[in-house]
Amino acid sequence: MQKYNFDETVDRIATNSIKWTVQSGEFIPLWVADMDFAVADEIKEALLKRASFGAYGYPKTPDEFYEAEILWWKKRHDTNISREWIQRVTGVIPSLSCIIKTFTKPGESVIIQTPVYNHFHIAIENNGANILKNELILENGSYVVDYENFEELAKREDTKLFILCNPHNPVGKCFTRIELEKLGDICLKHNVLVVSDEIHRDIVYTGHNYTPYLSIKEAFANNSITCTAPSKTFNLAGLKAAAMIIPNKEIFKQVQKAVEQNEVGMINVFGIEGFIAAYQYGDEWLEQLLVYLEKNIKFLIEYFKKELPLVKVHKPEATYLVWVDISAYYKEVESLQNDLFEKSRVIVNDGFNYSENSKGFLRINVATSRVILEEGLKRIVSYFKNNNL
Ligand SMILES: Cc1ncc(COP(=O)(O)O)c(C=O)c1O
Incomplete structure (x- = not known):
């Protein structure tokens, strides 16, 4: 039964949302990777209940937190993980930062596969390592x-490190088991530690499969750190609750120490409640969300086909971010993102953020109502029709 109506979104204007309050004025934001939908009822209830306590002192992370993580891996991804492998943390980016600091010395290198999420580039640079x-x-x-x-x-x-994005933001790719085996075997052979960012693992579309890197074989599990969070799946990014899964005891100890030294281990009172409720009760909401997102993607593809037929949409296998090659219509501007904002009042991410070779690409976030998506697409199309052709 359809319980959630994703045509209805939360009005996020003036709610201190990065996505919706960048600048004043009429604009349509299809950028920052969060959603405009209300969360599952059970999550909201858990947060309201916690808020009603009225006291918000330092929280202790309860067993239920770890049990919820284990439960989700099992019920959703058919993978067994152990309590001792889980390191709580306030986010995936803080995790990457700790890992890079711990496993590289200044000037040592980290491999990434571009075009890739801009904070991979930033985290490596911020921590004094070199990007390959x-x-x-x-x-x-x-x-x-x-x-x-x-x-x-x-x-x-x-x-020293390879940061894998599995599934991959922004190109929406679900790496296959065979692809992961090849990459993982090369890393084992050359003693490169694999960091698998699997934050987008639950947003996967019909006909595609996410393969947890650590599930492939024991040798991979022992040479990896997997970063997960309910934040993308359940729209909880502001709660700052995440986990790293680290089967290798030695690596675990090193990461645990880094988390302590960097003071990123204490998840706040609401993060704990949201995390538990999402993994315990979020399935139904997620199933209905996936259907809606898949329809939004189809809508976007058809929209471009009709209005700007030379646009190439890379239909995502996973994630609610769509990678669009608009180069057939693109004329050099200093920043396509800024120009689109100024001339058409729509905000999307410029492909250039993810690779210097991706000028003329846009990353479009479709996790919004169809009405908002349509208005955003209309503005993108009018920009290219009116200003650039
Ligand atoms: C691949 C990837 N990793 C990490 C993050 C952010 O993680 P967090 O908010 O937990 O730091 C994002 C957000 O878009 C992402 O796409």
Whole structure:
């Protein structure tokens, strides 16, 4: 039975949302990766109940937190994880920061596969490490891995880490088991630790599968840190609650120490409640959300096909972020993102944020109502029709 109506969104204007309060004025935000939908009823109830206590002193993370993480891995992803593998943390970016600080010395290197989430680039640079880019290759409209170059980068003396984005933001790719095996074997061979950011693991569409990196084989589990959070799946990014899964005891101890030293281990009172409620009760909401998002993606594809037929949409296998190649209509401007905002009052992310080779690409967030999405698309189309052709 349809319980949730995703045509109705929360009015987020003037609610201190980054996505909705960048600048004043009439604009349509299809950028920052959060959703405009209200969360599942059970999550809201858990937060309201906690708020009603009236006292918000330092929280103790209860067993239910760890049990909820284990439960979700089992029921949703058919994977067994142990309580001792779980490190609580305030976010995936804080996790990456701790990991980079711990496993690289200044000037040592980290591999990423571009175009990729801009905070991978930022976290590596902020922590004094060097970025090695293995550009994903477009082959017949799909992104594939350049294994030869990957191995060249992995075998360098200074390469210590590989940050995998699984599923991949912004291209929406679900890496297959075979692809992950090839990447993982190269990392094992050259002693490169794998950090698998799996924050988008639950938003996966019909016909595609997410493969948890640590589930592939024991050797991968023992040479990896998996970063997860309910934040993308359940629209809880502001609660700052996440977890790292680290089966290798030695690696676990090092990461635990880094989390303590960087003071990013204490999840706030609401984060704990939201995390538990989401993983315990979020299934139904998520199932209904996925249907809605898939329809939004279809709508976007058809919209561009009709209005700007030379646009190439990379239909996402996962994530609510759509990677759109608009280069057939693109004319060089200093910042496509700013120009779209100023001339058309729509905010999307410029492909350039994810790779310097992705000028003329846009990342469009479809986690909003169809009405808002349609208005945003109308503005994008009018920008290219009116200003650029
Ligand atoms: C791949 C990826 N990792 C991490 C994050 C952010 O994680 P957090 O808010 O937990 O720091 C995002 C947000 O968009 C993301 O896309």
